Amino acid sequence: xxxxxxxxxxxxxxxxxxxxxxxxxxxxxxxxxxxxxxxxxxxxxxxxxxxxxxxxxxxxxxxxxxxxxxxxxxxxxxxxxxxxxxxxxxxxxxxxxxxxxxxxxxxxxxxxxxxxxxxxxxxxxxxxxxxxxxxxxxxxxxxxxxxxxxxxxxxxxxxxxxxxxxxxxxxxxxxxxxxxxxxxxxxxxxxxxxxxxxxxxxxxxxxxxxxxxxxxxxxxxxxxxxxxxxxxxxxxxxxxxxxxxxxxxxxxxxxxxxxxxxxxxxxxxxxxxxxxxxxxxxxxxxxxxxxxxxxxxxxxxxxxxxxxxxxxxxxxxxxxxxxxxxxxxxxxxxxxxxxxxxxxxxxxxxxxxxxxxxxxxxxxxxxxxxxxxxxxxxxxxxxxxxxxxxxxxxxxxxxxxxxxxxxxxxxxxxxxxxxxxxxxxxxxxxxxxxxxxxxxxxxxxxxxxxxxxxxxxxxxxxxxxxxxxx
Amino acid sequence: xxxxxxxxxxxxxxxxxxxxxxxxxxxxxxxxxxxxxxxxxxxxxxxxxxxxxxxxxxxxxxxxxxxxxxxxxxxxxxxxxxxxxxxxxxxxxxxxxxxxxxxxxxxxxxxxxxxxxxxxxxxxxxxxxxxxxxxxxxxxxxxxxxxxxxxxxxxxxxxxxxxxxxxxxxxxxxxxxxxxxxxxxxxxxxxxxxxxxxxxxxxxxxxxxxxxxxxxxxxxxxxxxxxxxxxxxxxxxxxxxxxxxxxxxxxxxxxxxxxxxxxxxxxxxxxxxxxxxxxxxxxxxxxxxxxxxxxxxxxxxxxxxxxxxxxxxxxxxxxxxxxxxxxxxxxxxxxxxxxxxxxxxxxxxxxxxxxxxxxxxxxxxxxxxxxxxxxxxxxxxxxxxxxxxxxxxxxxxxxxxxxxxxxxxxxxxxxxxxxxxxxxxxxxxxxxxxxxxxxxxxxxxxxxxxxxxxxxxxxxxxxxxxxxxx
Numbered sequence: 001x002x003x004x005x006x007x008x009x010x011x012x013x014x015x016x017x018x019x020x021x022x023x024x025x026x027x028x029x030x031x032x033x034x035x036x037x038x039x040x041x042x043x044x045x046x047x048x049x050x051x052x053x054x055x056x057x058x059x060x061x062x063x064x065x066x067x068x069x070x071x072x073x074x075x076x077x078x079x080x081x082x083x084x085x086x087x088x089x090x091x092x093x094x095x096x097x098x099x100x101x102x103x104x105x106x107x108x109x110x111x112x113x114x115x116x117x118x119x120x121x122x123x124x125x126x127x128x129x130x131x132x133x134x135x136x137x138x139x140x141x142x143x144x145x146x147x148x149x150x151x152x153x154x155x156x157x158x159x160x161x162x163x164x165x166x167x168x169x170x171x172x173x174x175x176x177x178x179x180x181x182x183x184x185x186x187x188x189x190x191x192x193x194x195x196x197x198x199x200x201x202x203x204x205x206x207x208x209x210x211x212x213x214x215x216x217x218x219x220x221x222x223x224x225x226x227x228x229x230x231x232x233x234x235x236x237x238x239x240x241x242x243x244x245x246x247x248x249x250x251x252x253x254x255x256x257x258x259x260x261x262x263x264x265x266x267x268x269x270x271x272x273x274x275x276x277x278x279x280x281x282x283x284x285x286x287x288x289x290x291x292x293x294x295x296x297x298x299x300x301x302x303x304x305x306x307x308x309x310x311x312x313x314x315x316x317x318x319x320x321x322x323x324x325x326x327x328x329x330x331x332x333x334x335x336x337x338x339x340x341x342x343x344x345x346x347x348x349x350x351x352x353x354x355x356x357x358x359x360x361x362x363x364x365x366x367x368x369x370x371x372x373x374x375x376x377x378x379x380x381x382x383x384x385x386x387x388x389x390x391x392x393x394x395x396x397x398x399x400x401x402x403x404x405x406x407x408x409x410x411x412x413x414x415x416x417x418x419x420x421x422x423x424x425x426x427x428x429x430x431x432x433x434x435x436x437x438x439x440x441x442x443x444x445x446x447x448x449x450x451x452x453x454x455x456x457x458x459x460x461x462x463x464x465x466x467x468x469x470x
Numbered sequence: 471x472x473x474x475x476x477x478x479x480x481x482x483x484x485x486x487x488x489x490x491x492x493x494x495x496x497x498x499x500x501x502x503x504x505x506x507x508x509x510x511x512x513x514x515x516x517x518x519x520x521x522x523x524x525x526x527x528x529x530x531x532x533x534x535x536x537x538x539x540x541x542x543x544x545x546x547x548x549x550x551x552x553x554x555x556x557x558x559x560x561x562x563x564x565x566x567x568x569x570x571x572x573x574x575x576x577x578x579x580x581x582x583x584x585x586x587x588x589x590x591x592x593x594x595x596x597x598x599x600x601x602x603x604x605x606x607x608x609x610x611x612x613x614x615x616x617x618x619x620x621x622x623x624x625x626x627x628x629x630x631x632x633x634x635x636x637x638x639x640x641x642x643x644x645x646x647x648x649x650x651x652x653x654x655x656x657x658x659x660x661x662x663x664x665x666x667x668x669x670x671x672x673x674x675x676x677x678x679x680x681x682x683x684x685x686x687x688x689x690x691x692x693x694x695x696x697x698x699x700x701x702x703x704x705x706x707x708x709x710x711x712x713x714x715x716x717x718x719x720x721x722x723x724x725x726x727x728x729x730x731x732x733x734x735x736x737x738x739x740x741x742x743x744x745x746x747x748x749x750x751x752x753x754x755x756x757x758x759x760x761x762x763x764x765x766x767x768x769x770x771x772x773x774x775x776x777x778x779x780x781x782x783x784x785x786x787x788x789x790x791x792x793x794x795x796x797x798x799x800x801x802x803x804x805x806x807x808x809x810x811x812x813x814x815x816x817x818x819x820x821x822x823x824x825x826x827x828x829x830x831x832x833x834x835x836x837x838x839x840x841x842x843x844x845x846x847x848x849x850x851x852x853x854x855x856x857x858x859x860x861x862x863x864x865x866x867x868x869x870x871x872x873x874x875x876x877x878x879x880x881x882x883x884x885x886x887x888x889x890x891x892x893x894x895x896x897x898x899x900x901x902x903x904x905x906x907x908x909x910x911x912x913x914x915x916x917x918x919x920x921x922x923x924x925x926x927x928x929x930x931x932x933x934x935x936x937x938x939x940x
Binding site: 073102127130131136170173174177178179180181182183185186187189190193228229230231268269270295296297298299300301302304305306308309310312313316327328330331332333335344345348349351352353355356357358363365366367369370371373374381382384385386387390391393394395397398399401402439440442443445446447448449450451 | 572644660699700701738768778779780786801802826827828840910912
């Protein structure tokens with residue numbers, strides 16, 4: 001029996017196990033998910049061969065997903081460090097992971113990642129093809145197709161293919177300040193110029209579709225002409241390519257291959273909404289998978305923040321998935337700590353957008369943590385935090401600092417007539433935080449004044465609650 | 471001769487030195503600044519007694535300003551550490567600094583801050599009043615007025631006064647999940663409840679105006695009912711107070727006292743625009759000074775990012791100044807490192823908004839750094855970064871990591887037939903970065919393909935340029 005793609009099944013009115021799983025995660029009916037998959041507004045990247053996969057849905061009506069890029073380069077190539085990054089990315093909430101390796105042992109690293117990841121794995125096959133050649137200009141269409149076939153057989157769930165960048169776009173790109181900053185785009189442009197031929201991913205697109213359909217690989221149509229700086233944002237080159245991506249998305253659907261579209265890039269805040277709408281219009285509402293957008297060029301070292309601003313606004317206006325940007329973007333390959341910072345920043349952006357879009361259940365965690373704040377229940381606050389370890393650590397540091405200062409002051413001022421110091425207590429028993437101290441704790445004063453309900457200090461508390469406070 | 475407030479002068483058609491200085495910074499005509507000050511859409515907080523001040527303008531038509539809060543608490547009270555934070559805040563780009571001290575030596579610390587700061591200094595006089603009493607409920611209107619007078623005489627440029635929170639608002643606030651999270655608001659509410667009297671800052675507002683006019687202290691009308699969590703956002707309590715703030719703003723203008731309005735708080739992304747518009751409408755376009763807004767409750771440890779998202783969107787929709795939020799918000803008092811992180815995140819938000827609003831000159835730095843990227847001019851890239859030290863450090867770490875790995879690999883694989891390793895070079899000579907390595911550097915490939923102009927590798931380069939590459 002030949003396996004059928006999710007798109008094929010949905011169109012045939014069949015609810016797959018994957019659709020059912022997505023429906024449960026997203027608190028929707030299986031039927032709804034099926035209809036949206038059929039319409040191409042949701043994709044479920046799930047290669048038949050990725051047996052450890054826990055399927056997820058990507059679409060603007062669902063929770064915004066986030067992707068973390070890992071992978072070595074020709075200059076960094078330890079498998080262990082990539083697996084650590086995979087673990088970190090998953091631990092802090094990445095929904096999908098792209099292995100962008102271009103260094104040694106690409107196949108081996110990808111195999112290890114595939115085995116360990118319940119999250120969908122994406123790749124850029126052109127990177128492997130380029131890495132295995134002396135020079136990208138030696139590439140043949142057949143090489144590219146065989147790398148795609150190999151990765152599809154290995155279980156890769158989605159692949160970035162830069163099929164929309166055509167020879168006719170190169171003139172427009174040449175006038176840019178930063179030219180082509182997408183790696184796949186630059187490599188493709190270099191090949192086209194050398195051979196004076198059309199982009200092989202475009203001219204052989206039907207063959208790519210055949211491979212993808214066979215394994216249910218979701219295509220992620222890459223934006224080779226994404227702007228690399230604000231000066232190049234929303235230009236003719238970018239939108240010319242996007243228009244071709246729309247045409248290719250229609251061909252994907254005809255072939256019953258799931259498809260999403262990749263988006264910018266560096267875009268000023270006021271152009272993000274327009275960019276999101278343009279994609280929907282040109283690509284028939286295929287899920288938009290955005291990188292950033294980075295809303296300023298001048299913050300190297302902090303581009304996880306610059307991208308979080310753009311990502312939140314992009315997702316609130318309809319992007320389905322955000323690719324993380326780490327603090328080391330523009331400066332070097334991220335290390336494990338950078339992955340953590342990048343994932344959390346991106347998660348915040350996605351979460352803020354979900355709240356704005358009123359995605360079912362998206363504000364529950366916030367309301368719970370706010371209740372924990374009202375209750376001065378620090379442990380519950382930490383456990384509900386996106387990064388419990390960081391929250392606990394920062395609180396502990398502040399407590400220690402205040403204890404040390406308290407001791408010093410006591411020694412220095414033993415003779416002065418100052419009010420007796422309050423014991424700072426422990427994390428668990430405090431009904432104020434070190435930010436303001438007890439007498440300036442607005443929450444404490446507010447509760448005393450307004451009589452807000454507090455489960456913690458409520459005289460009617462249960463023994464269990466009381467015990468928890470010890 | 472009695473000094474006249476900026477608002478008085480502007481209304482009289484007089485361009486002050488301060489207005490002229492602001493015009494120059496903002497690339498506007500002095501006349502334009504004068505007219506906007508006269509209309510109350512720009513304030514220039516400049517106490518006659520703050521002699522070291524370099525005046526700045528705050529208004530939505532100008533560059534978005536950012537404020538950093540420093541100040542000790544009853545639990546942390548070293549003057550040195552506050553002065554270090556002041557230095558850090560100014561170094562990384564804070565436009566104004568608020569001293570929120572509530573601990574020991576308030577006057578002394580403020581005096582040191584006033585002497586050292588060319589940036590306008592703000593305070594919350596109620597904090598000093600409360601700190602000097604055993605209990606806030608002992609406060610008398612006279613105590614409050616005398617603290618305001620004392621601080622005004624000391625040179626404080628703007629003061630947060632929570633005059634809009636009235637007794638009639640307390641019922642609405644009592645129904646909230648988090649009650650009153652503003653310290654000034656909670657203290658005021660506590661006083662009103664105890665005395666069964668109206669807010670003294672409201673009932674004695676005319677006397678406050680007299681003091682402010684005498685020293686040209688700008689009033690920053692505090693939002694004692696700002697929402698402390700998403701569940702409390704944009705509620706009746708918040709907007710009832712905002713309406714009173716609008717009334718008070720009109721009284722300020724009648725008294726020729728400059729005024730700005732403080733705003734939320736925790737607000738979901740989709741309600742920010744509405745909140746900005748509501749303020750403009752209710753407060754006749756008085757400059758809006760926002761805290762965050764924080765767009766999610768569940769990211770303690772990362773609230774500088776949560777706030778940067780809200781701040782960027784808020785400023786793009788008309789807020790004039792953003793108060794920073796540090797990563798330690800909700801967890802403890804910020805240390806020096808937190809101040810740096812908070813200021814930069816806030817700066818990114820303000821800058822992104824300025825680009826979106828097309829404030830004159832706002833994109834120049836971005837275009838310059840992008841040009842430096844195109845030229846592989848790392849030093850210039852670092853020097854144009856919002857935090858040059860961080861950018862340089864992250865790049866250096868990545869270079870070192872790649873050198874170490876290169877060495878190890880060379881030792882491990884000496885017998886293998888791998889292509890010869892390229893020397894990684896130094897920061898200055900690299901025409902690629904460690905993110906992708908030389909063969910995968912899109913910028914390098916793009917330049918070779920498209921022939922983008924590069925000053926650096928241009929054959930017609932000058933001897934100086936050539937030398938720089940060695």
